[in-house]
Amino acid sequence: MVILGVNVDHIATVRQARKTFEPDPVMAATLAILGGADGITVHLREDRRHIQDRDLKILREVVPCELNLEMAATEEMINIALNIKPDMVTIVPEKRQELTTEGGLNVIELKDSLKEAIKKIKDAGIPVSLFINPERNDIECSKDIGADMVEIHTGYYSESRGDVQLKELERIKDAVAYSISLGLKTNAGHGLNYYNVKSIAAIKGLRGLYIGHSIIARAVLVGIEKAVREMKNLIKEAYINA
Ligand code: PXP
Numbered sequence: 001m002v003i004l005g006v007n008v009d010h011i012a013t014v015r016q017a018r019k020t021f022e023p024d025p026v027m028a029a030t031l032a033i034l035g036g037a038d039g040i041t042v043h044l045r046e047d048r049r050h051i052q053d054r055d056l057k058i059l060r061e062v063v064p065c066e067l068n069l070e071m072a073a074t075e076e077m078i079n080i081a082l083n084i085k086p087d088m089v090t091i092v093p094e095k096r097q098e099l100t101t102e103g104g105l106n107v108i109e110l111k112d113s114l115k116e117a118i119k120k121i122k123d124a125g126i127p128v129s130l131f132i133n134p135e136r137n138d139i140e141c142s143k144d145i146g147a148d149m150v151e152i153h154t155g156y157y158s159e160s161r162g163d164v165q166l167k168e169l170e171r172i173k174d175a176v177a178y179s180i181s182l183g184l185k186t187n188a189g190h191g192l193n194y195y196n197v198k199s200i201a202a203i204k205g206l207r208g209l210y211i212g213h214s215i216i217a218r219a220v221l222v223g224i225e226k227a228v229r230e231m232k233n234l235i236k237e238a239y240i241n242a
Contacts, residue, residue: 002201003038005068005189007212012042012050025051026058032215039066039087041210044080046072046094053080060084068210070131073110073117082124089121090129090151090210104133104153107141115145122146129187134168134175139182149185151210152176154200158191169199180205194218 011028029040040063042051059067069086071077072094081089093105118128129149132138142150152175157168179186188200189210
């Protein structure tokens with residue numbers, strides 16, 4: 001069965017909205033693991049809009065399963081990866097203005113710089129995955145420049161409907177089969193939710209699914225009743241004891 005890596009970035013997004021201590025993505029990560037997550041993913045962005053360096057450091061200490069660091073292939077991030085030593089690094093494209101990672105890496109255009117980054121990270125014993133579109137050329141290039149794994153972008157599939165979505169699903173299936181045939185470990189992610197995950201999870205040979213937003217969004221909703229009840233109980237207790 002495919003493994004599930006849970007991305008806890010948006011727990012940190014809520015915390016950073018108030019620049020306070022809660023909710024802590026480290027606590028969320030340990031609860032996600034108790035819930036069955038096979039790994040935890042965080043994206044340390046250049047602008048530190050959600051995950052902070054402190055989060056990554058503590059996660060490295062407390063995550064007993066796969067810690068996947070998503071990052072841009074910059075010198076700063078490579079140095080952080082070499083220092084923290086996550087279980088794997090996923091290189092993603094990163095633009096300051098984007099709300100989330102918008103597309104796969106342009107591996108062909110960035111071939112030389114990516115090759116150099118992959119070598120540095122792999123030389124430190126850390127496996128490297130590249131986040132790419134479901135394109136055969138990008139898969140071949142990822143293999144050529146030394147990636148151990150690829151993560152196939154499922155965002156276009158997730159955002160589409162009907163026949164277009166079925167076509168996107170076929171593209172992903174073809175990309176996964178091709179990638180596996182080249183000997184790359186093959187993951188998928190982005191935009192997967194409770195309504196569209198099944199068709200992707202059923203693809204034979206996939207190693208991992210990386211899911212964030214939909215899980216955190218559901219956690220907020222399934223947790224709100226309990227959270228309000230706990231606050232009401234505190235207020236009631238204070239009133240009775242006053
Ligand atoms: N995989 C990669 C490479 C990503 O950049 C993201 C978003 O941070 C995800 C998976 C998770 O996407 P989502 O939050 O839409 O589930």
